[in-house]
Amino acid sequence: MRLSERSGSIAQSEIRSMTRACNAVGGINMAQGVCDLEIPKEVIDGAKRAMDEGINTYTPTEGLPRLRQAITDKMKRFYDVAIESNQVLVSDGATGAFYTACMALLNPLDEVILFEPYYGYHRSTLLSIGAVPTYVRLEAPQWNLDITALEAAVTSKTRAIVICNPANPSGKVFTREELERIGTFAESHDLIVFANEMYEHFLYDGAVHVTALSVPSLKNRCVVLSGFSKVFSITGWRLGYAIAPANVIEAMAQLNDLIYVCAPAPLQIGAAEGLEKLGDGYYAELSRIHQHKRDIFCDALRDARLNPSVPNGAYYVMTDVSNVSGNDDFEKAMEILERTGIASVPGRAFYHDDSGKNMVRFCYSKPLDVLEEAAEKIRKLR
Incomplete structure (x- = not known):
């Protein structure tokens, strides 16, 4: 059957693609934005x-x-x-x-x-x-x-x-x-x-x-x-x-x-x-916990000689990965996955042109023990 023009205009989400690649190697998925906290x-x-x-x-x-x-x-x-x-x-x-x-x-x-x-x-x-x-x-x-x-x-x-x-x-x-x-x-x-x-x-x-x-x-x-x-x-x-x-x-x-x-x-x-x-304390704790996680992971990125753009909100960090081997963002994201077991999203998933070819995005909303493990693994890029 011939598909519609509309169906051809929508590309597979890079987030889902990297999630599959991460699952294939049993890595830590920091590509997908899944909040890790317990449901209230x-x-x-x-x-x-x-x-x-x-x-x-x-x-x-x-x-x-x-x-x-x-x-x-x-x-x-x-x-x-x-x-x-x-x-x-x-x-x-x-x-x-x-x-x-x-x-x-x-x-x-x-x-x-x-x-x-x-x-x-x-x-x-x-x-x-x-x-x-x-x-x-x-x-x-x-x-x-x-x-x-x-x-x-x-x-x-x-x-x-x-x-x-x-x-x-x-x-x-x-x-x-x-x-x-x-x-x-x-x-x-x-x-x-x-x-x-x-x-x-x-x-x-x-x-x-x-x-x-x-x-x-x-x-x-x-x-x-x-x-x-x-x-x-x-x-x-x-x-x-x-x-x-x-x-x-x-x-x-x-x-x-x-x-x-x-x-x-x-x-x-x-x-x-x-x-x-749920009282105001619940929402304040969300921010406190995620700021702590942000700091843990951004410190690790700096230690790995990467250059994160430290976020003021949400729970993602865009990171310059110019120092990572690879010709573009996808190759660099795969290099990070192969060397550390950490999945990220190639930067061009967030741009209409090649502006993100030296960037990736990480999601740091992970259980604290998993995030600390990821931080240690990402330091292997030094």
């Missing part, structure tokens, strides 16, 4: 109890009212942002929420600006619906926003910008000033802003998460995306959500119903109980 008891117990109580059938496609309200309350609690529950859509992961948002708001050939290094699923999603990604480079190690470059990238076809904050893969945390500048830019060109805030609770060195919804110029033109995969360590549950103006959520819900029908009913209850019952 409140989340597990809530889902189990929901199953026992018979909450196992279809839910409204927008999500259970209890979870939508819990998300609404969370935005007020953490960011003092007031929204209504009809501005919330629960979907099958933040990836699912982003897909339905793009389907609802973008047309084929619309141009969408991505900041490089970008998260690969953002680019692939845009390509799958016929949108055209364009790119604005953020340079290591600080990944500062260059508004001049942003202005140079916009055309009459530009419809939207995608922000990942904190960013996968760079770990950049956008400041309020930067978001305000993006808001002013978006207003002047009448653009939508998709703000992926999945790593909002993974912050280091005093960094503060500023949600796009708290920036006046963005509030009515943004779609905020987040979820529970990382914060509750439930990547396999596929629970995420979008926050947007109510009319956008209505349009997204029709597509969510068509593609996913609804998110898993009892798992929504588990996530709701996590939001309702």
